[in-house]
Structures are given as structure tokens and as C-alpha cells.
Amino acid sequence: MTQTLSQNWDLDTFFPGGSDSQAFQDYLTKLKEDLERLNIRVKDMFAPTASDQLAGFSALIHEVQDTAVRLREASAFTSCLTAQDMKDNKATLLSGTVKSLRATYATILTNIERILTEIPEDLWLELVRHPEFEAISFYLGERRQAAREKLSPDMEALVSDLSVDGYHGWGELYNTTVGNMAIPYEDNGETKHLSVGQAQNKLSDPDKTVRDTMFEKWEKAWSAHADFCSDALNHLSGFRLSLYKNRGWHDVHKEPLDYNRMSGQTLQAMWKAIDDHKSYLLSYFERKAQLLGVEKLDWNDVSAPIGNVSKAVSYDEAADFIIKHFETFSPKMASFTKKVFEESWIEAEDRPGKRPGGFCTSFPDSKQTRIFMTYSGSASNVATLAHELGHAYHQHVMNDLPPMAQQYAMNVAETASTFAELIVADASIKEAQNKDEKIALLDNKIQRSVAFFMNIHARFIFETAFYEERKRGLVPVSRLNELMVQAQKEAYKDALGSYHPHLWASKLHFYLTQVPFYNFPYTFGFLFSAGVYLKAMEEGQDFENRYIALLQDTASMTVEQLAHKHLDADLTSTAFWESAIQLVLQDVNEFLTLTNE
Template identity: 55%
Template sequence: MGSKYSLTWDLDVFFPGGSQSPEFQRYLERLEEDVEAFTKKMNQLDKQASNDFDRWYTITETVQDLSSRLGQASAFIVCLVSQDVKDEKAKILRGRLSQLGAAFQASMNNLDRLIKEMDQDSWNRLLRDPRLQPLAFPLDERRRRAAEKLPSEQESLAGDLSVDGYHAWSDLYNAIVGRMTVPFKEGEEIKELSVGQAANKLSSPKREVRQAVFHRMNEAWERESELLASCLNHLGGFRLNLYRHRGWDSVLKEPLDINRMSEQTLTTMWEVISRNKRNFLRFFERKASLLGVSKLSWYDVYAPLAYSDATVGYDEAADFIMEHFKDFDPRMAAFARKAFTEKWIEAEDRPGKRPGGFCTNFPESSQSRIFMTFAGSASNVATLAHELGHAYHQHVMNDLPQMVQRYAMNVAETASTFAESIVADASIKNAATREQKISLLEDKVQRAVAFFMDIHARFLFETRFYEERRKGLVSVDRLKELIVQAEKEAFCDGLDEYHPYFWASKLHFYITGVPFYNFPYTFGYLFSTGIYGLAKQQGPAFAQKYVDLLRDTGRMTVEDLAHKHLGVDLTKPQFWQGAVDLVKADLDQFLELTKED
């Protein structure tokens, strides 16, 4: 009997023929022509034009139209290269779109120059224009950010130099890791594993396998450590120099600004977590006992507890998700049904797909597409709910102007984690056996450990690395000391063995697009947990508040968002403590269920 819901997505509804699509070819050609025309137009604009409000309205309409079309093309190409990693034509299209995006960005730099040069009185009048007032937040944000940077010619020069400077160090890191191999003995044979293949063995149920692969991987990182330290040092040096020329004192300025949050909110969140995290040492002790070891080491933290290997069918998972979305809001369930029945989801378990999962949006079509590989595990069901949460977030914003649909990374995880929480709680409640319930609870507590401890270690390390990098290059030995100190502090000295080469192994430290690619995850997780707690308290009445909050995520700071829709102050500890208490309740339930009889 066939599946009720398709396991493969429909991309032909956008452009028939995949990477060979003549229709997509024409779409890209028209887009290239229009971007070129817009670039010429922006180059010809002078300072006087900035007081012509009709022209401003036309410019913002063009910007939103081009952004939307670039988003449509990007989403289509991302789907193509993900569903078939050997689609060479799709990779060529990706390169072509990358150039197009760079050209559009150059024209936006010209727009920023005009925005910055406008006098305050004219600017205030512009934002009061009824046609532009809905865009006041993103336009004002662009003006402030432009004012805080170097003159546009210098920013353009820095951008050009960064291709073979800043970004090149990130590319070099990827090249080094891509060619690395980890020799690992399996039976009588020694296999040369890629870093990804070796990392997968860290989730083996056998401790001797985890321990062996952990040490083999560290030996591999050690062999490349001098080069990887150079990458990290020069990335950090470029960033610090650029910040210095812009007159920025704090390395947190850019990531906080990108995430539209204050340093006070970030500090308060980490303080609340730090005050509560010792509770999770009880989880470490219990897990060590269940694994038959005296104390967990780094490679045991995410080890599976062999409690439940029950699998679920795709149709069953889909119906379960819709049923429990409906308990919260029938509109959310109706949206999920649309995604399942109209083939928005690529879930087939087959070779040739890229790993992982994501949700991408097609702005021109007001549709999303979800990518994952469904093999029937509880984790797969959670991922499916998570990605549907992302898609629902976009769905409730589709009728808003394109410029106010851009929400930051920290709130991007709100709707996804919220949807996942609905399904995780329902799964625990409906678990057929005690073992199943333990397995599901352990998964929830494990996520808290990742956000409260693992990511905190990354944040502490990165903060301290930049402090030392200001004074000069940081040696391999010192990087190892800094990361182990951060791990010991973040994990409350709760582990037996730490990871001295984590600074080398974590791609996030080498990403140039978003600095400090760590704390937004913890914020998103805990912010969403707090919102979920309010939803449980207030019941069906909260559903509309939730939609209203999601709709504002692209046009407010997180502090204003929380104050307006939740009536809470994120710079104070109360909201964060309430969210942590919900997680502690899961921990208590896990400890109760795993007590020795």
C-alpha cells in the first residue's frame, strides 16, 4: 500500500524541468537584466534625489521586487543541490546567482549612501509618508547601520578585499577539513574516514567506539592545528581591524545588532542559565550510571541510551503532528495539512541527498519547501515538526511587505522550537512504554544541555579568544587552554575528559557571514520555551497572540517584541527563569522515571 502523503516534493510548480528548466533560465536572464538596470539607476542618483519621496517609493518597491525574485531563485537552486548532490548544472546555477546577489548588494550600498546623507528632518518626513511608513523600521535600521560604518567607498573596498582576505580564511578552513582523513580500525581493517563519517561514530552506543574515534579525531585535528590556528587568528584579526576602523569597541556589537537585541538581555539570559545549570549535573550523574561509567566524558554527553528503537511511519507521523497542532490552533493544523497534501516536503530516505534538514521560502509563490530524510525515528518526527514551524512562521507573514519579513537568527528558531515542543510533549504523553517515554524525555533534556552548556562553552571561548587576539596571535597551546577552561566552566566541572581541539573542529567559529554563531541558538530555544509556557497557561486564547508576535519578528527589537506581545522585560531575569523552570520539570520527570527500582 502506497503512502497517503508524498515523500517527495513538487518543484515543477515553480519551474518545470529542474536544473534544465528553460523557464528558470529565462527567469534568471530577466532578473539579471533588471538588477543591472537597477544598479545603473542607483549609480546615477544624486543627493538632491533623496528629497523626492515619489522616487523613494519607487526605489523601495523595486528593492522589494528584486529581493523577492532573488529569494525565489535562491530557494529553487538550494532545493536542487540538496535533493541531488551530483547535480552539476545546479551548482553552476548557484555560482551564477551568487554573482547576481553580489551585484544587487553593490547597488544597495549606493542606497545606503543616499540614506545616510539625508538630513534628519527630511528623513523624518520621508518615514511619515503613508506609502513608506510600513517600512519605517527596516529603513531606519539601514540608516543607523550605514551611519555606524565607514564611508561607502571604504566599505566597498573592505568588501572587495575581504573576498581574498577575510572570506578566504574561511574557505581555507573548509578546504583543510574537506581533505582531512581519520584512520579508524573496524574489525581487522583500518579505514580512512572523512571528518563527517568519523563524527557520526560519536553517536555509537558502544563506548569503546566513541572513545576510540574521539581520540583518533583529536590526533587528526592536532596534525592540522597550526594551519587551523592561522585561519582562526587571521579571521579574528581581520574582523577586529575592520571594527577598529569603524570605531566599534565591542566584538559583540555586530552580532547583537544583527539579532536586534541588547547586551543587557544577553547578559541576563546567560546569568539565569548559569545560576540554574548545576541542576543538570544530576542528569550527567544519572546518564553515567545508565551507561555504566563513573563519570561522563565529552564523547558520552550525546551518547544514545539504548531504551527505544521504535519507529513510526511517515503517514502516522504526519497525522500525529496535525492532530496536536490542532489542539493549539486549527489554523496551524490546516497549514500543515496543506504542506503535506500539496507536496511541500522532501522526506524520502534515498542516496544522493545532502544530509540535514531545512526550510526555505519561495517569496513569489507564497510557499515553502521542507527538506529532510525521514527514517521513522522519534528524532525525525521532531525535525519534521520543527521545519513545519519555520514554514508556518513564514506563512503568517506572507501578506506583509517584503522588507519587514526579514527576521533575525535568534527569533528564527521561535516558531520551529515551539512546534517541536507541541509534538514532543504529545509524544511523551502518548508514549506506549516507560522506555519510550524515557527516550523522548532524554532527548528533550539533552537539547537543554546543548543550549545551556555546549553553546555557552562556545560563547565563553569566542569572547576570550577575541580579548587575547587584540594583543597578538594566539598559539595552538593557548587555544587549547582557552577552550578547555570554557568547557569546564560551562559544564560546571561535570565531565571527566574535555575536548581540547573543539576550537578546531567547530565550523561555526570559521563562519564569516555571521559572527558569534552561538548565542542566538540559546536565545531562540529559551525564548520559545518561555512562549510555550505562556501558551500552556493561557490555552486557545494565546493562539492569536502567537500569530501577532510572529508577524512582528521582522520589524521590532526582541525587547519590544516581548514587551508588546508577552508583557515581559527580557532584560530582567523573571521571563528567563520561568523558561528554565519548564526545562527543569522535564529533567525531574526523567530522573523520576530512571530511578533504580
Template identity: 55%
Template structure:
């Protein structure tokens, strides 16, 4: 397809040269700190007159708001990349603390800014938003104003932000530090190795059950040794949140995550109800997979096991070329974006020790570039993950030219774009299979993601819901956390597994992220929402790309219910959409069951 050989190591020097010792980055942080102080001063100097003269001052503050937000996003993205590429980079951890402190100061200034918005009368406010300089920002400004009304006083919110630096966010940073030091022992070719958690996790995709079982045993032991420390960390994170919620008068722990997701509770409840009603077929798949592997039931460490005995690997180069080719069938802009990402070394995929687990895509607004992080070891799942993260990157690319304050889309719609890209590649892989056996291998890999998003994520949601209810009464022990996780997994997987992963709460970063509580259901929403979009794309063909981009550009300036109504003409609070969205997942399972019935 191309003569270009792609590097699987990203280029961060083009952003800030010198890594965690970068003088450029030091200067960047100094500029950010100066701009934050200026913004804070201007906010404190503004006394709204409650007339249309406020429009001018508000517009000026929004210009400063945008400048600071870009600076901090650029800084946070860079530090996140430094920490991910080398978990032993102590200077990067120090920089992370600095960025967190700056962000807290900015949040305090924003709390004051938002509070001022509430002091403007409704009538004048409505007139102000009709001004040419503000009309495009009316949704986000209204949103900030309404959320501010729902919080404490400016002084109290400032205190929360200040205490959160060494309290709330400090516990989150401690988790990252602990995980960076965890090593999983593993014997390969008679050689004793100590794998990072990212490397060890990839072993769960091994076709060799003895390898999976050994890694899982050592995995459980390693996390178990840290369980009490991590339980304390999780309890303090939840305790901080619950204390804030209590002071604000928020009784429902889902209020914050739903508000962040711009989503109604009715939508969430309808989605889970339809998924629960659809699980019988997923259990049939799990039982058939167990039979094909010669087992009575699957264990947790078998869930990512590939079908068949093939050990063929997809090189990074082959994966990159396949992704670009499939994106081009959907639209030229998406393919061009992927090509740019590969050619300009936006992707860190090298399989080496010392990297953080998982994968992510982050955006550098001042450089107008993205960076993608993962550990690529050549499995079909790795190709899907790479496509998934490129989908995130395309989302930010599609919003080019949109006002920066209208680009802060929530996680649930962020996962829509990533899953849409992943679906293009996974679907193509199945359709392009050379024979039935290869088709089954790829179909199985595709269904594994369905199981993860409809069962694993459901378990996370059930666990977090029950944990927060118990945490209201006081700290929850590591033993009890194991019990809650085991119960959630059994319910989510309909008790279809032989052995579960009670320490999953400790090993999953998402429970310890301070920025977004309930970092789970948005994945499932994004997955199924993307399937609804994907169905339209298949029906309309290559010309759908522009409509898809139009949808992406609206993702941060309306609720998800309004987004679906405008671009898909559906009501997300009703079962119809979700039943149609789940159908392709079930069709995959039907096909798998049919092809394997005589095996």
C-alpha cells in the same frame, strides 16, 4: 491518520527544473543581474532634495529593492538546496560563487542607498515616514539609516563588499568544500563504510557505546587531519571581520551580532547569568545519566546517547503523522502548513551518502514555498529536528501578506518559532508515552536538547568570545584553538564530562558562516523565549494560535525587547522572564531524577 504516503525526498524541479544544469535558473540569474544594475543606476541618479518630493523616489527605489531581494533570496535558497543534497555537485558550487558575487554587487548598491538616507535631514525624514506608502516600513527604514551612520563612507563600504567576495566569502566557501570531502570510516556488519559527516553525526545517538566511541575516534582523526587548513580559514574569516570593525571604530565584537539580532547587550548578559545560576541541576542530570549508562562520567560522545536499550525506530511516515497530529492540537493553520509541506514534497530527509550535515529550512519568496533539509534516520531526535524545521517554515507562512522588507527577521526570533514547534512535539511525545520506561526515553531526549542549548551553545559563545580577543593580537594556531575550545567546554559543562571535543571548532559549520557572526546565542535566546510563549499557549489553549501568528508577524519590525513587551508584557533585561523560561527545563530534570532515583 492519512492514506497519503509521504516521500522523504524533496521536489526542487517545481522551483527550477534541471538542478544545477537548469536553463530556467540561468535565466533567473540573468534577470537578477539586470535588476541589480537598474537598481544601482537609480541609486546613483538620486540626489535627495531634502524635501517631501524625495518620498516618491524613495518609494520607487523600495519597489526595486524588494524585487531584487526576492530574486537573490530565491537564487540563494535554490543553490543552498543543491549543495546540501549533493556535496559533490561542482556546478552548484560554481553557482554559489555567482550568487555570492551578485549579492556583493547588490550590497554595494544598498550601501549607496543607505548612505543617501542619512543625507536627508531628521525633520524631513520624520515627515516622509508618515506617508501612506512608507509608514509600515518606518522601523526597517530607520534601522537602515541608523546603521548606515555607524559605517564608513559609501566608497569604503563598497570596497569592503567587493573584496569580501574573493576574501571573506571565499574562505567560507572553502570550508564547505573541505567538509564535503571529509569521510568518516566506520565498520558495520563487517563491512567497511565511509560515512559523510552528516551520517557519522547521527551515530552519536546510537544506544551502543562502542559504536559511538568508534565514530568519535574516527571523527576526531578526520577533523584533526584538516585542522591546520580549517584554522587558517577561521583565522582569515575573523581577521577580515576584525579589520572591518577596526575601520568602523567598533570596539566590541558583539556589536554586529547584537545589532543583527535587534537585541540589547543587557538582555544577552541577563540570559547567560540566569543560565549559569541554573546549571547545578543540569550537572545532576549529567551525573545521573552517567550512572544509568554504567559510567563514572559522560564523555562528549555520550551526550546524545539515548536512555535505555530501546532501538525502536520511528519511520518517516510515522514521524510526519505524529507531527501533524500534535500541531493540530495547537492550531489548524499550523497543522495545515505541515500537511502541505509533506504532501508537496518540501522536505529532504532521506538517509543517504553525499548529503551535507545538519538541517535547515529555507524560503523561496517568488514561489511562496519553503524547503526543509535534514538526514532522517528514525530517532526521536530526528522527529524533533523535523518539527523544528517545520517551525521555521510556519514562521514564513505566518508572515504571508507582510511587506517583504518587513519579513527579514533576525536569527534569534527565527529560532523562537522553530523551537516552539519542536516543544509542541517533544512535550506531546513525553505525555503520550505508553509506560514509565518509554517516558524516560523521551524525557531524556527532551533534556538532551536543554543541555545542548544551555551548555553546548554556551561553550560556543565562550569559545568565540575568547578566540576573537586573541585574534586581535594575530593568528591563532590550531593547537591554541583546541585549548580555547577545551576551556570553553569545561566551563560551560561545569567540568562534568570525562572527555571533551577540542576539535569542535573545526567540525561546527556555524563558526564559518560569513553572513552572521556569533551564530550561537540566538539559538539559546530562541529556545527560552519560545518557552515563555509556550507557557502562554498552554494557558490559553487552541485559541492562542492567532495571537502567536500576530507575534510572528511583528518579529522583523521591532526590537526583541519591544516584541516581548508588546506580546508577552515582559522586560527581557530583567531576570524574572528568564527564570520563568528556564523553569520548565528544570522541571523536566526534576522529573527525570525522581523517576530514575532507584535505578
């Protein structure tokens, strides 16, 4: 089939010239000047104490929001540059400049928080009802409460400044190291050197020999870099723990829970419901082992394809399929998705030098998004593409809200993406051409459930245990390997024949500096979106506008409030999570029935 859609994104729309863009340099210069001026202004500003002073405060908040939008634009651009070519040293330098600007903005926010805490209670109640502030009252209240739990504004500003070269520097160094890694691979007698992203794709190859060979090289490569990764992980966590100690925070889950606007009770209810139903996945493991002709699945067999896997899906075919099935649920989402493909908002080319994984980032000043992935034609690639398009649509429906009402957390961000993925996965299964293809697609879908219920649970268990040990001192490589294998055995109910000791080194999410525990939000989003999906199946296109309303509220309330308002559900109870898990159990039962012969 003729390829008509570009697999390279268009970044020149924002700033022509890539990392050499003079327009971007000018944008950064103006942004830096505005940030410095705003920083001086808010540092010496007093809180409003009367109603007639709210107009001045409103003007300040508008200026802060405008600056935040431009900072997000700059950050998105450098993220795209470094992802598309991890050896682009100029892009890395630009990324460092943007991180420095973000530190200045963090100082501004700290002073905004100080101002918010100084507002008298009676005026505060008036402010949150004021038309100028109503849409962002939740965000302002959140910042006000956060300020009361932190250090003094001067100390928090110092933390932000020091974190650029200390805390964030470790994350950047990890990315640079991974970008320079090359893993050897024999292909028809020729030795190729694969990027981490390319090598990762080989770990799910249909041929077990290829999987086993690549997994051995994969472990060896990460073992060779383990000392450095251990340093990075220990220092990132050490920074956080020192900050927590000085703030008087004793629970390592406090920051990620606050960031995700969810309670510990909700997190516990979710994990309990999952743990209570893992036995169904063990039945799937046993059947899959039989089909693969092995006694017990190894780590690198879990994501191995089953059934008719020879069919590759071209990029154009994937685009048509996704748009078609988005249309059955939401014509608005389908129309938006068509625009994304046609206007080259996606970087999907399979080539060396790209960073591993996939992401969607927003350019709020331009009201656009960009999607990054490596597309090689697998069913998993199609699912990833749908996933990232869900992220893009989420931001799209938020574009006209005030910037402070767009700051949704990663758990609800994963809701829109996983919802889109579910639509496409189910459609793929229903349209399977034969039994073998249906089995293959079901297997692929169940693999993602395994990832959310077990792989991510293992990461959560590991990270929790690691932080407790890190409080007592540095954790060496050997112990990190032990903690990871222990976590994997617990999460997978000791059902595998081998494990991945260096997952703590190879998983980028442990080295992200936005927030720790960048794991459970994916599982939350998966199951929460399943709850949304159940509603959508009941109501069809009648649910479209309700879905948009739900997405638009994701930055304006806690997840418990969001579920109560739009789904009439209680997230602190296992009942909601168990109903969502039934979708997974249906897939497992169908897989077992189809493969019974």
C-alpha cells in the same frame, strides 16, 4: 508500515533541471541585469528633500524590495542544490555567481543607506508616518542608523566586492572540504565511508562502543583537516576584525547584537539566569552516568539515548504525529504542515553526499519554503523535523508582508522553530507507551536543553576568547584546541570526563559568513519560545492569532519591544529567563523521579 510520503524535495517547481537548469540561468541573467541597472541608478541618486519627492523614493524602495525577493529565491535554490549533493560542482559555481550578485545588492543597500542619512529630519519624520513606508519604517530606520556607524558608501561598496573572493571564499572552501570528507566505519565486517552528517548520527548511538569508536575516528578526521580549518577560521575572523577596526567598532559582540536586534543587557541577563541554574543539569549528568554504567559522562555520552530506544519512527508516522499535535495548538499551523509534507517540500532521505545538519530556506518569489535534514527514525530526528517546520510556518505567516518587513533575525527565527519542537516533544512524553519510553523521551528533551545551555554557551565562550586572541595575531591549532576545551569545561561546570577539542573545526556555525557568533541566538530562541509556550498552554487555541501576530512583528521591532508588546515581559531582567528555565527544571525533576529506582 507502507511509506507514502516522499523524502525527497521538489526543486523543479522553481527551476527544472537542477544545476543544469536553463530556466535558472535565464533567471540569474535577468537578475544580474536588473541589479546592475539598479546599482547605477541609486549610486547617483539624491535624497528626497520635500514631500512631493516621496513618490519617486517610494518607487525606488519597491524596486529594491522586488530585487531582494528574487535574489533570495536564487540564493535559496543554490543552497538546496549544494546541500543535497556536496559534490555537485556546477551547483558550487552557481552559488558563487549568486554570492557575486549579493555583493552587488549589498552595494545597492549601502547607497540606499546613504540616501536615508541625507533625508532632512523633518521629512524623515513625515516619511516614517507615510502609508507607503509605515510597514517598513523600522527597517529603514535601522539601515539609516547603521549607515552612520559604517565607512563611507564607496568604502563599504569596496568591502562588499572584495568579500566575494576573500571573506565568503573562505566559507565556501570550508563547505567544499567538509563535503569531501569521508569517515571510515566498520559495519558487520564491512568498511563503509560515511559523510560527516552520517558519522555525526553515530555519535549518539545507543552502543557505547560504537559511540567511542566513532568519536575517536571523528576527532582523528577533524585533526587531519585542522590546519586548513585553522586557516579558514583565522582569516574569516581577521577580515571581520579589520573591518571592525576601520569602522571604529571595539566590541566583537556589536555586529551580532545589532543583527539580532537585542541589547547586551538582554544577552547578559539570559546567560546569568542559565548559569545560576546549571546545577540542576549536573544532577541529570550524575544520574545519566549511573544509568549508562560509567563513572562520569564523556563528551559523546551526553547525547547517548537512555531507556527504550529500539523504537524507530517512520517518516510517515513522524508526519502524522507532528500534524496531530500542531492541530491541538494551531489548526492553521497543522494545515500548513500537512501541505508541506504532501507537496514534497522536505529533503529527508538518509544517504551519503548530503551536507550535515538541517535548515529551512524560503523561496519568497514563489511563496514557498524547503526543509533539509537527514532522517533516520530517531526521536531526535522527529524533533529536528518539527523544528524546521516551525521555521517554515514562520515564513509562511510573513509572506504577505512587504519584503523589508520580513527580514527577521536568527534569534527570533529560532523562536518559532523551537516552539514547534516543544509542542512535539511534550506530546511525545505524554503519549509514551511505558515508563522506559517516557524516560527515553525525557532524556532526549533534556539533551536539547543541555545543548542550548551548555554546548552553545561553550561555543559563545570560545568564540569570545578566540576573537580577543585573534586581535593579537593568528591563533594556531594547538591554542584553538586549548581554548575550546577551556570553554567546554567552563560551560559544563567541568562535569564531563572528556571533551571535544576539535569542535571549533567540526562546527559549521563558526564558518558561516552572514554574521559571527551564530550561537547565542539558538539559546535565546529556545528560552524565548519557552516563554511563548507558557502563554500558549495558558490560553490554548485562543493564543493562535496572538502567536501569528507576534511572528509577524519579529522583523519590525527589537526583541525587547517584541516581548513587551506580546508577552508583557522585560528581557533585560533575569526574571523572564528564570521563568522559562523552570520548564527545563520540571523535565529534570521528572527524569530524576522516574529513574530513582
